[in-house]
Amino acid sequence: MSAHQKPNQRPELAALDDATVARALTRMHLIRKFEEAAEASYMRGLIHGTMHLSIGQEASAVGTTLPLEAHDYILSTHRGHGHCIARGAEPKLMFAEFFGKETGYCKGRGGSMHIADVEGGNLGANGIVGGGLPIAVGVGMSIKAQKNGRVCMVFFGDGASNEGAFHEALNMASIWKLPVVFVCENNKYGMSMDIGRAMAVPNVADRASAYGMPGHCLDGNDLAGVAAVAKQAIARARSGEGPSLIECKTYRWRGHSKSDRNLYRSKEEIEEWRNQDPIRRLEDELKAHDRFDAAALMKLEEDAQREIDAAVEFARTCPDPDPKDLTRDVYAL
């Protein structure tokens, strides 16, 4: 830890040493820049289909995964680039997937909504809202049966918590005390549906009590705060005490997908949340405590930008899949 840090640092931030903070910041920058570059590539016609950007939600993806161990699992969502990068996936292979290339994480078969890095413990983004939740139960069963001490963290949105799958999964994980951490990224909307119109309780975390597990409702744009609670929930899961539900309150700056005209929310609301930029907030706090100076912070950001630029270049030159392989991988051989 840095020698000149000020004493009045809150414990959540003090708990993260400089190397950890730098890693977290780098990942948040990578996510932001990955998605900005994805958006730019889309505008240039390099990307087919649609995409769901998580710009503004980076502290949730990075904070929750920061205390995970290398062999732990995650399950992600349609808004999953952040989770993937937070777990250490290589942006160049993600871009290759985005561009539909044979070298991509899913050999160009899955695209943005299905990026998986199975070797890296990322069991996949998901095109089906809530699709990962019951799968997490099975991953938890597998961990328990194999006694391998791992943890499974599953991400989902506020909207997903209205699917039956959410309720069935939390119940099973709880009755069987499975090593699962449920992370709800509550960005206030399921597409155009305001959470206040979609559910009758104010917080998704309130639903935890119905399944006998702890529910934590957090400022999802506070990296250190998110990491501190995730650490507890992960420890609880690993020790066999059972699952937890963490709700990160956050906001997506961009539309739901590429076809969103933002008719359901105001410019002022978007602006308000842009002022809660999770990256700037962490940087400002680090500067205020003299842990990193402006030049050091700038370097982290520039390095991330360079990595993303190189990733796009790499992906563009990769080969396309061969149509004769259309039915490859439908079945395992």
Added chain:
Amino acid sequence: MPSDTLEAVSEIRELSYAEAVREALGQAMEADERVFLFGEDVGVYGGAFGVSGDLVHRFGKERVIDTPISELGIAGAAVGAAITGMRPVLEIQFSDFVTLAMEQLVNQAAKIRFMFGGKASVPMVVRLPGGSGTGAAAQHSQSLEAWFAHVPGLKVLQPSTPHDAKGMLLAAIDDPNPVLIFEHKLLYKTKGHVPAEAYRVPIGQAAIRREGSDITIVGSSIMARKAEAAAERLATDGISAEVIDLRSIRPIDFTTIAESVRKTHRLLVVYEGVKTMGIGAEISAMIAESEVFDFLDAPIVRLGGADAPIPYNPVLEKAAVPQEDDIVAAATNLVRRGEA
């Protein structure tokens, strides 16, 4: 403008497929207070494909209802409303998500009337945007219509033109049974003539889109449109193709297909759903089981989706479903067969 010019303009009024569906919804809601619309983001967002558009502003939030993301729940709610005097029209945002609603559609909606000895009916409509071609990959591009055509008690429609999209939706809303309408996403922006009044296109009747004498090409949904385009090209090559747009796959209009094959002696069936165990298998079997079989001069050919999920990569995605070129090639082979 003189009035006769105005009339001429209205006669050739063109709407997009999406606009035609919206017009039908609006007219049905105007005519019948029991009709209401619900689904994910159908309100102020206007629907994921812009189909409901401004309807929430015209009819209010009580009749154009945004639902939570709860497909099983909303399908069941449609069943409950339908058996107690309402006429719900449900939008499943992408047809793929109907997999979450299977229980209510297959076990409940389809069977309630029968199980209750005819003492209830389930007049509900489910609209399902489906199909590939938008780069949305394996969980947002499927063509699942044949699954539902396998279920007695359901009706399954696939209108391919703006005209039919409107007329068949109005017929479906009138129908006292659960009706599923699969709308191909790539058709939404296509334009065509749509009369302004509320008219009905009867359920269960195929349409002959083009008359011909050498081969019958039966297509469903977007494949009927591709078959028409292919027939145009075949004609320049001296092949006269008759194109039948299936429009309804349950009930299916076997008579129209049989009469055509009796005349042309050759049959090609084109559909986007997975070829194996699909619509084409049923049509082929119906021909094989009937006396029309004796009129065939060549084996029946099916063109359908590959035995694979829809891939993300655009080249693979195209290769996974029949294209116009494939139809031209298959029809040419069928007709030229035996000539060599």
